[in-house]
Amino acid sequence: MKRLLLAALLPALLFGGLSAWSAPVTFSPVALPGDPVPGIDDVTVIDFFGFTVTSSNSGRVVYAVTFGPGDTISDTIGIGLFDASGPISLGLFEPPEGTSEIIGRYGPTAVNDRGDVVFTAIFDDALTGERETGIFNGSDLVVRVGDVVPGSDGAQIHSLSSATAASLNEAGDLGFAARISGPDGDQQRLAFIAGGRLVVATGDVIPGTEDAEITGLGLGLIALNDRGDTAYAAEFVENGESGSGLFANGALVARTGDAVPGLDDAEFASLVVGANALNDFGELAYRAVFRDDSTLDVGLFTSSAGLVVRLGDKVPDTDAVFTFLQPPEINNYGEVAFFALDSEGGRGLYFIDAAGVLNTIVRTGELFDDGQMVLFVNESPGSRYLSDWGLTFFMSLSDGTQGFFAAEIQRTQHAVPEPAAWVLIWIGLLGMLAVRTRRIRLRRPPPSAPT
Numbered sequence: 164m165k166r167l168l169l170a171a172l173l174p175a176l177l178f179g180g181l182s183a184w185s186a187p188v189t190f191s192p193v194a195l196p197g198d199p200v201p202g203i204d205d206v207t208v209i210d211f212f213g214f215t216v217t218s219s220n221s222g223r224v225v226y227a228v229t230f231g232p233g234d235t236i237s238d239t240i241g242i243g244l245f246d247a248s249g250p251i252s253l254g255l256f257e258p259p260e261g262t263s264e265i266i267g268r269y270g271p272t273a274v275n276d277r278g279d280v281v282f283t284a285i286f287d288d289a290l291t292g293e294r295e296t297g298i299f300n301g302s303d304l305v306v307r308v309g310d311v312v313p314g315s316d317g318a319q320i321h322s323l324s325s326a327t328a329a330s331l332n333e334a335g336d337l338g339f340a341a342r343i344s345g346p347d348g349d350q351q352r353l354a355f356i357a358g359g360r361l362v363v364a365t366g367d368v369i370p371g372t373e374d375a376e377i378t379g380l381g382l383g384l385i386a387l388n389d390r391g392d393t394a395y396a397a398e399f400v401e402n403g404e405s406g407s408g409l410f411a412n413g414a415l416v417a418r419t420g421d422a423v424p425g426l427d428d429a430e431f432a433s434l435v436v437g438a439n440a441l442n443d444f445g446e447l448a449y450r451a452v453f454r455d456d457s458t459l460d461v462g463l464f465t466s467s468a469g470l471v472v473r474l475g476d477k478v479p480d481t482d483a484v485f486t487f488l489q490p491p492e493i494n495n496y497g498e499v500a501f502f503a504l505d506s507e508g509g510r511g512l513y514f515i516d517a518a519g520v521l522n523t524i525v526r527t528g529e530l531f532d533d534g535q536m537v538l539f540v541n542e543s544p545g546s547r548y549l550s551d552w553g554l555t556f557f558m559s560l561s562d563g564t565q566g567f568f569a570a571e572i573q574r575t576q577h578a579v580p581e582p583a584a585w586v587l588i589w590i591g592l593l594g595m596l597a598v599r600t601r602r603i604r605l606r607r608p609p610p611s612a613p614t
Contacts, residue, residue: 187522187575189571190531193569194216194566195208196209196565200228201246201248202248202250203249208228208230209235211226211227211566212227212229212269214541214543214544214557215270216543216548217547217550219552220333220494221551222550222552223246223247223276224569227243227269228242228243242269244269252282270327271326271327271545272546273329279335281300281331282329283297283327284297284299285325296324297323298329298339307320312341313361317346318344318345318346321341327339327383328340328438330385332391336387337356338385338386338387339355340384352366353383355393357385363395369401375401376401377398379397381398381407382435382490384545386436388445390445392445393441394409394412394436394440395409396409396436406418406420407434409447411445411447417431423451423453425469428456431453432453436448439548439549440490441493442497444497445466447465447493448464448465449463450464450489450491460474461488463501467497471515473485478503478523478526481505485503485505488503493549494549494550496574498516498517500513500524505526507528508527511527512526514554524570531558531560532560537558537559540556541557543555553569553572555567556568
């Protein structure tokens with residue numbers, strides 16, 4: 164954990180330099196019903212398959228939609244994964260006989276700035292006649308059942324879930340969960356594979372312990388950054404007692420029973436992370452259940468700031484308080500985003516900027532643009548919704564508008580003193596920075612990567 168805390172100082176030095184950042188956003192529609200489908204003539208967007216939308220750190224937005232020549236579900240002729248320039252992958256609901264078309268669905272998707280687009284999909288194999296689930300990079304099938312697990316003694320991938328979320332770094336390395344088996348199909352175990360190697364599997368003994376055995380792999384998500392570092396949550400049994408913990412590069416850095424940073428007499432009860440929980444500087448974001456004054460509470464944490472929000476905290480500019488918090492995401496600026504429910508029945512996407520200020524991006528029951536009320540907002544399950552560039556999400560409004568939207572982060576700089584004085588006043592300066600998130604009128608075209 165000390166390594167993570169020290170590493171977390173680097174974003175401020177490298178990204179901020181002699182400046183501190185605050186971050187309002189600019190909204191853009193990405194894809195709406197009736198929009199022309201990029202790169203395909205005479206068809207339009209019909210529906211939003213699996214709410215799949217995500218972005219790279221430079222702003223390349225990738226999304227999955229169904230499409231056809233009309234505007235109703237019955238007009239649907241296919242499903243595709245697109246960016247602003249055109250189709251990345253196309254699947255047909257009724258593939259031609261003898262082909263290996265993607266037919267079922269596009270699952271969680273990840274994209275980087277070198278051009279990789281990784282996603283999970285169901286496909287028909289023309290050679291075996293079997294329907295399978297695999298992980299693709301664009302049109303290339305890169306992980307499938309039967310592949311040998313790298314770094315193992317001949318273990319093979321036994322099964323993949325269509326909901327498998329693959330993390331992706333800028334080198335094109337993948338991190339994902341799979342059920343693996345021995346060469347003869349026996350000894351099935353759940354495993355994390357990342358950067359071309361087997362990271363951990365159920366049944367492994369935790370390093371540094373005598374008999375603490377891994378029994379589960381949290382939410383089935385492993386984070387992988389550009390340095391090749393990994394982070395994940397796992398359950399274990401030690402001396403007959405169950406527990407859970409956070410692991411960084413295989414080392415146990417926090418576990419049930421540990422003291423909660425910054426809270427007197429509080430200890431962790433369980434911990435989980437998502438696939439976008441570790442930035443390139445080693446800063447980790449996670450959700451934890453903890454005991455505080457003999458009662459259970461839930462909070463979101465980062466390895467540098469500690470507790471950043473907890474149940475009962477007020478939703479900005481309302482009388483509501485948070486009643487449910489999803490695991491957070493973090494980017495290379497140390498900014499944090501999360502989805503949450505509140506006491507007034509609202510569901511929203513929230514953003515904590517580098518100054519530590521909590522902003523509402525969108526929330527049901529609030530006005531979005533031109534007086535339209537937000538009726539529904541949702542993340543793309545398993546796909547990253549916070550990047551260095553901005554946030555992506557699905558939303559429906561009271562005028563009937565629904566679709567994929569993006570919120571590009573517009574950071575502003577504030578000059579601060581020379582490096583010799585920087586360390587002494589950094590914490591105080593962060594507390595002074597507070598720029599509210601503002602709403603901007605929708606604009607077109609959909610966002611694309613900067614040139």
